[in-house]
Amino acid sequence: MTAVRPEAVAEDFLARRSFIELSARQRAAALLDAGTFRELLGPFDRMKSPWLLEQGVVPQSDDGVVIARGRIAARDAVVAAIEGAFQGGSVGEVSSAKIAGALELALEDCLRGRPVLAVLVLESGGVRLQEANLGLAGIAEIHAAIVALRPHVPVVGVIAGMVGCFGGMSLAAALCSQLIVTRQARLAMNGPEVIEQDAGIAEMDASDRAAVWQLIGGEQRYATGLADALVEDDVDAMREAVRRALAMPAAARSTEVERFQSRLALIDPAHPPEPRALRLAWSRSTA
């Protein structure tokens, strides 16, 4: 075993540029080739939620979603990045329409013989409760748009953290051709707070961060084959991972119904496995 100098570990850590700490706009720009970032429906277009003000909630000028066209590895691309700091990255009528619209335009371009790669930077608590059914309908449109686009080009999902990806947007993540996560990411249908409130603290203690990440954290999701790449929280590592994912053949995990059914058959819901046991049962090598 070779000894690792602690100084080397510290130097490596300090040399990193955090992807998690970037805003949605900075994340989109970081993923696109330098100088190619061009925002569609930016803050000055003021496509913001018409529903938040009426409910006494301060809106944001881009409704928390950044749509950017540009190039990735010199190929045309569109990035849709959700701003997790605004309303927990919740997706409402306008923000969902921006994402679905961007994917639908990419599909039109693909059908005209001009492929546009798609990257979704998902940081979302799910549907925006203040916009209820309109947000849910919009999320369904995002799902449909991903499924329609992915036979033509890979649709790559990124979950960096620290919000994570929940609710209807976790389904969007699962529909992506490729999904990239960090250790800090979380991916689940219901968030830990929701489960604690619904099923009691015996079922889940949302304040127990170690337990939460063991269950739904990026590392666990990668180890059990529910994500395709696990990367460090580093801009260069993320750029590299996205480029690699976009070069993969355009297949999608969610089309492998039989494989996932046989995986589910290994689990007895009456005696759910511990996170470590699940890693063995659903390990990447057997998957």
Next chain:
Amino acid sequence: MEKLTFVYPARTVLASRAHVGVVASGDLEVLLEPADGRESRVTVTTSVDGFGVAWKSVLDRFFARFTAATEVEINDFGATPGLVMLRLEQAVEALQP
């Protein structure tokens, strides 16, 4: 939630616009755009009620130095006065030359 508007006299013109910040907890976004005429108009939407005097002090100080005619939109989610001033100065810095 509260909506506030402020008007300040202007002497110069602005050639570009800038957007900075996020409507995150304890933060705000600022949209700064050129305006016609000889005055600047500031529209503040803030999640915290009753701080009109604090907003006026921060903006008075900012417009004591900033002389261009602008349309400023602020969407605030409980930022401190210090952060508001920093974001305004950041917006001026972000104006494309």
